Amino acid sequence: xxxxxxPLHQKFxxxxxxxLFFFMAGGVxxxxxxxxxxxxxxxNLNPGYPFGIWIAFDVACGVALAAGGFTTAAIVEIFGREKxxxxxxxxxxxxxxxxxxxxxxxxxxxxxxxxxxHALVYWNGTSVxxxxxxxxxxxxxVLAIENLPNVIEQFKGDRRLPAWILWLLERLDRFCxxxxxxxxxxxxxxxxGHQSSxxxxxxxxxYKLHPLWYTPxxxxxxxxxxxxxxxxxxxxxxxxxxxxxxxxxETELLSGIARYIPWFLGxxxxxxxxxxxxxxxxxxxxxxxVQGNAFLIEFAxxxxxxxxxxxxxxxxxxxxxxxxxxxxxxxxxxxxxxVFLVGMDMGPEWSYFPSVGEIAVTLAFVAFGVLLYKIGVxxxxxxxxxx
Amino acid sequence: MKISRRKxxxxxxxxxxxxxxxxxxxxxxxxxxxxxxxxxxxxxxxARCIGCKACQAACKRENGLPPESTLGxxxxxxxxxxxxxxxxxxxxxxxxxxxxxxxxxxxxxVKRQCMHCxxxxxxxxxxxxxxxxxxxxxxxxxADRCMGCRYCMVACPxxxxxxxxxxAIPSIRKCTFCNEKRLQKGKPTACSxxxxxxxxxxxxxxxxxxxxxxxxxxxPELYDPNVYGEFEVGGTGVFxxxxxxxxxxxxxxxxxxxxxxxxxTESIQHRIFQYFIPPIAVYSILGGIMAYNQRRKKxxxxxxxxxxx
Numbered sequence: 001x002x003x004x005x006x007p008l009h010q011k012f013x014x015x016x017x018x019x020l021f022f023f024m025a026g027g028v029x030x031x032x033x034x035x036x037x038x039x040x041x042x043x044n045l046n047p048g049y050p051f052g053i054w055i056a057f058d059v060a061c062g063v064a065l066a067a068g069g070f071t072t073a074a075i076v077e078i079f080g081r082e083k084x085x086x087x088x089x090x091x092x093x094x095x096x097x098x099x100x101x102x103x104x105x106x107x108x109x110x111x112x113x114x115x116x117x118h119a120l121v122y123w124n125g126t127s128v129x130x131x132x133x134x135x136x137x138x139x140x141x142v143l144a145i146e147n148l149p150n151v152i153e154q155f156k157g158d159r160r161l162p163a164w165i166l167w168l169l170e171r172l173d174r175f176c177x178x179x180x181x182x183x184x185x186x187x188x189x190x191x192x193g194h195q196s197s198x199x200x201x202x203x204x205x206x207y208k209l210h211p212l213w214y215t216p217x218x219x220x221x222x223x224x225x226x227x228x229x230x231x232x233x234x235x236x237x238x239x240x241x242x243x244x245x246x247x248x249x250e251t252e253l254l255s256g257i258a259r260y261i262p263w264f265l266g267x268x269x270x271x272x273x274x275x276x277x278x279x280x281x282x283x284x285x286x287x288x289x290v291q292g293n294a295f296l297i298e299f300a301x302x303x304x305x306x307x308x309x310x311x312x313x314x315x316x317x318x319x320x321x322x323x324x325x326x327x328x329x330x331x332x333x334x335x336x337x338x339v340f341l342v343g344m345d346m347g348p349e350w351s352y353f354p355s356v357g358e359i360a361v362t363l364a365f366v367a368f369g370v371l372l373y374k375i376g377v378x379x380x381x382x383x384x385x386x387x
Numbered sequence: 388m389k390i391s392r393r394k395x396x397x398x399x400x401x402x403x404x405x406x407x408x409x410x411x412x413x414x415x416x417x418x419x420x421x422x423x424x425x426x427x428x429x430x431x432x433x434a435r436c437i438g439c440k441a442c443q444a445a446c447k448r449e450n451g452l453p454p455e456s457t458l459g460x461x462x463x464x465x466x467x468x469x470x471x472x473x474x475x476x477x478x479x480x481x482x483x484x485x486x487x488x489x490x491x492x493x494x495x496x497v498k499r500q501c502m503h504c505x506x507x508x509x510x511x512x513x514x515x516x517x518x519x520x521x522x523x524x525x526x527x528x529x530a531d532r533c534m535g536c537r538y539c540m541v542a543c544p545x546x547x548x549x550x551x552x553x554x555a556i557p558s559i560r561k562c563t564f565c566n567e568k569r570l571q572k573g574k575p576t577a578c579s580x581x582x583x584x585x586x587x588x589x590x591x592x593x594x595x596x597x598x599x600x601x602x603x604x605x606x607p608e609l610y611d612p613n614v615y616g617e618f619e620v621g622g623t624g625v626f627x628x629x630x631x632x633x634x635x636x637x638x639x640x641x642x643x644x645x646x647x648x649x650x651x652t653e654s655i656q657h658r659i660f661q662y663f664i665p666p667i668a669v670y671s672i673l674g675g676i677m678a679y680n681q682r683r684k685k686x687x688x689x690x691x692x693x694x695x696x
Contacts, residue, residue, distance in 0.1 A: 040552040047476065047549055050537035078673050080680030111535020111550065111557040115515075118534055122515040126653050129514040129538050131660070181681075185673045189666055193659070204512050204542040204652045207641065219655060347546065349474070 005089055005381040007154065008245055012378065016244065020367040020374075027364020030357040034108065042357035048350025049341070053358050056340035058105030058365055060198055061333050062098055063136070064226045068237070069095020069143065070191035071230025075260065077184045084257050086250065086384040089150060090241070091234050093382050096143040097372045101365050103140060108361065128200045135194030142187045149176050150380045196223040202339055210291045210343035211281045218339070221271060225302075228264040229332040231257055232305075232325035239322045241377065251318045258315045258325075265306040265328065272299075294334070294342045301331030420506040420621060420647065426524025427570065428592035428624040429579055430599055431498045433638060434609055435586035438483055438496035444470070445581035446481045449568060453478050475499060477551040477560040481578055486638050493632035498578070498587065499639065501526065501547045501562035502616065503624030504647070511649035512542035517559075524592060524624050525566045530558040544620055544641075544648050564624075592624060599626055615640050621647035 033041040045052050072091035075081050107113045119133040152173045155161060199222025202209050215221070235254045242249040276282045285295045305324035308314045315321055341352065354362075377383050447454065447470065454470035455478050472479040481500040487493070503526045509518040510526060517533040520526055528548075535557055539548045551557035565576045574580070575589035588595060596617060603610045608631070615635045616623035620643050629635055636642055659665055 036555050038551070038553045038555050038557060043552075045550075045552060047474070047540070048546065050540035050550060074673070078677040078680070080677075080684060082684070109536070111537070112533055113535070115532070115534045118515040118532060122517075122532055124513055124516040125660075126511045126649065126656065127514045127538070128652050128656060129512070129536060131656060133514060181674075181677060185670055185677060188673055189670045192669060193666060196659070197656075200652050200655050201538075202541065203655070204508060204538075204649055205544070206648055206651070207544050207643065208541070216651060216655070219659075344541075 004384045005086075005150075005153075006383075006385050007380055008378050008383065010245060010378055012374075017371065017374065020371045023360075023367035024364045024371070026360040027362075027367075030360050031108065031364075033357065034361070039111075042355065042361070044352055044355040044358065046350055046352065048346035049344070049352035051340055051344075052352060053341070053354040053362055054105055054109040056337050057333070057362055059102050059109070060336040060340050062102040062105065062365075063195065063198060064222075064229060064332050064336060065233055065329065066095040066098030066102070067191065067195065067226040067230040068233035069098075069146075069230075070188050071227055072234055072257075073146070073184050074188050075257070077181075078188065081257075084253060086253060087234050087238065087257065089382045090237065090377070091230075092143065092146050093150070093376050093380075094233070094237055094373060096140070096147050097369050097376070099136065099140045099143055100372070101369050102136065104368075105365055128197055128204065131197045132194045132201070135190050135197065139187060139190040139194065142183050142190060145176070145183050146180070146187060148172055149180070150382060152176065154380050191226070192223060195226040196220065198222050199339075202344070205344070208344050208346055209339070210284070210345065211279070212276070212284050212291060212295045213339045213343040215275050215279060217271060217275045221268065221275070224264065224268040224271060225332050225335060228261065228268050228302075229328055231261050231264075232328040235321060235325040236329060237373075239318065239325075241373075241383070245377070245383075247383070249318055251316075254318070255315045255321060258309060258321055259312075261324075261328070262306055262310045265302065265309070269302060269306060272302075291338070291343055291345075294338050298331055298334040298338055301327050301334055305331075422505045422592055422622050423522075423524065424591070424593050425522070426505075426592045426624060427564070427590065428503065428524065428595050428626065429564075429576060430588040430590075430595040430626045430628070432586045432588070432599075432602065432628045433495045433497045433633070434628060434630045435584050436483070436496040436498065437584045437586070438485065439583065440483045441581045441583060442498060442578035442587060443472075443479070443481055443483055445577040446562075447479070449565060449577035450480060450563070452480070455479060475547065475549055475561075477549045477553075477557075480560065480562040484639070486633065488633040488637040490634070490637075491632035493630060495630055495633045495638070497627070497629075497638040497640075500578075500625065501564070502545055503562075503564060504620055505622035505624065506620070506647035506649065508542040508544060508620070508648045509539035509548055511647075511653060512538045514538065518548075521566065523566070523570065525564040525570070526624075527563065527566060528559055528561060533559055535559070542648065544643060595626055599628055602628060611635065618645040619643045621645065 030042050034043070039045055043052055043054070068091040072084070072088050076084050076088050107116065110116060119130065124130050152169050156169050156173060157166070196219035199218040199220070203214065203216070203218055206214060235258060238250055238254055241247070285292045305327040308320065308324050314324065446452070455472040455476060456469050457471045457473060458469055472482050475482055481498060483496050483498055485494055486497055503524060507518065507520055507526045510516070510520055514536060515532050515534055517529045518526060518539055519529070537550055539559060540546065540550060548559045548561045550559055564570065569576060579587040579589035588598060596614060599614045603612055603614070611629045611631050613635070615627035615629065616625055627635065627638065627640055629638060
């Protein structure tokens with residue numbers, strides 16, 4: 001089924017790519033200050049707010065928005081919906097790029113980045129971060145293996161390559177075809193692990209996190225919201241890729257797979273409302289505070305696409321489908337921001353708003369991700385040929 | 388065939404859901420960590436504190452910390468003119484602040500520093516165990532092991548750990564209880580030794596508790612009847628006494644619960660990874676579903692393997 005995928009082989013240097021390089025250059029500039037002159041020269045981080053957008057967006061949102069990989073893999077490979085096979089490779093590639101960038105962003109945010117390997121050696125099982133770090137590392141490895149077949153398919157039997165590389169590719173090919181099932185399931189289980197653990201993270205601060213988000217159910221809410229955003233991310237990326245590479249949009253496939261979204265979103269919304277009602281904190285959403293309003297926005301972004309996507313008419317309309325997906329994506333971003341920043345009250349003396357430098361670095365990461373995706377689909381068999 | 392498959396999927400989904408819910412569901416209460424009788428601590432008596440800041444100066448001298456000036460920055464004046472920190476920072480491990488109770492209007496000085504908790508949230512949160520409760524009760528920090536993730540700063544309910552935002556290679560900074568510099572040589576903490584008013588008492592945690600209760604019993608009209616830190620967040624190594632008219636909350640010592648703040652995260656973590664049963668269960672269920680679907684595909688021949696949910 002998958003043999004129809006082929007590299008695009010389009011012109012590399014376009015105006016868009018130049019723009020990406022512009023953003024990346026900005027990030028590099030601020031990165032210099034970050035690494036040689038300390039956080040204070042770039043970021044608005046302070047004693048009250050040790051976590052800024054480098055954690056809230058680059059890591060927390062990055063991990064959640066890479067959920068397209070494991071959800072698509074689960075739907076197609078585990079639950080056997082072969083019809084959507086064309087969506088698996090781009091989803092797995094974007095997930096790999098996403099996690100690669102998360103790892104890179106963590107490197108930026110760690111004060112002693114050269115000690116990052118300590119997570120492998122010094123174990124502290126009570127730390128939520130310990131679990132997140134291990135799951136992310138393992139999942140990044142799994143994603144690399146899941147992307148191997150694309151590389152193998154492209155270069156296997158290419159006579160221009162040296163013999164030992166061909167021999168290696170042959171070996172890897174055999175390894176992949178035998179073990180892929182194991183890695184596909186492992187990828188899903190690892191995703192379950194760290195997606196939920198990210199929800200556990202801020203529960204260590206009961207006196208700082210607002211009651212609208214401080215709930216023992218947070219791990220499950222993070223997991224279900226990540227699952228909910230998986231397909232919308234595939235739709236978002238698929239639509240944009242089609243537009244940017246001048247291809248025919250895969251409307252039929254995307255509309256088809258979109259019918260699962262309301263199921264996932266519904267589960268999430270049910271858990272969310274149930275939890276708020278059970279803990280009796282719903283009134284806090286309407287007290288007019290910043291946190292209350294942030295919650296209302298977050299909730300609306302989740303709820304509106306739920307009701308819209310239940311209609312077949314909406315799903316079959318590419319524009320509406322795209323904007324519904326954007327809404328779900330923004331909802332998850334809003335939720336992660338709320339848990340990691342807006343909902344955190346660190347005392348009356350402290351406030352935080354990301355600096356220009358922090359935003360520039362984050363934009364550079366996004367640009368780098370887009371560039372990697374372009375390189376990926378351009379030179380590897382990721383997207384299926386148009387038919 | 389089709390019905391049985393549907394049934395199977397439903398069962399599988401239900402089982403998977405249950406496994407996840409049981410893993411991430413409401414946490415069970417974790418038994419609190421009991422303080423060891425050998426642990427050291429300090430008693431800060433805010434009723435006795437005269438606000439002279441001798442402890443602050445002694446702490447800076449002992450730890451070789453530079454002054455922080457509010458008069459102008461160091462670069463402008465060549466050197467700070469006056470050590471006047473506004474709060475804890477990477478250059479100030481302890482600070483004396485004047486607080487006013489909003490109800491009574493009464494003011495008092497209070498010393499802020501690391502509380503050296505009985506069940507420290509920072510040690511629970513630290514990914515590499517750089518923050519650790521030592522056998523003598525001190526919460527120590529190992530800069531060589533630290534990765535600089537700052538999760539300890541999020542975790543600490545008193546917001547004690549400070550980060551060197553100015554440095555290219557930053558570390559976490561906080562009160563060390565003078566562990567290596569003085570305690571291990573048989574000396575008390577620098578701040579307690581420097582205090583001219585007897586407001587800071589160094590000693591074994593249990594003894595300090597007795598002293599604190601004696602002071603309350605001796606002057607019940609002066610003191611608030613509670614010893615702050617006996618039970619708060621599972622107990623702390625540093626105790627506070629306050630005047631009757633000045634609530635602890637007004638001193639920046641919030642009315643915290645008696646459970647350690649890491650109780651919820653630790654029990655969730657514990658549940659998800661208890662003997663690895665939840666992950667293995669999810670793995671097996673997904674594996675079963677995958678194997679079933681692949682066999683079905685093989686039986687049905689190639690293609691046509693999609694049907695409606």
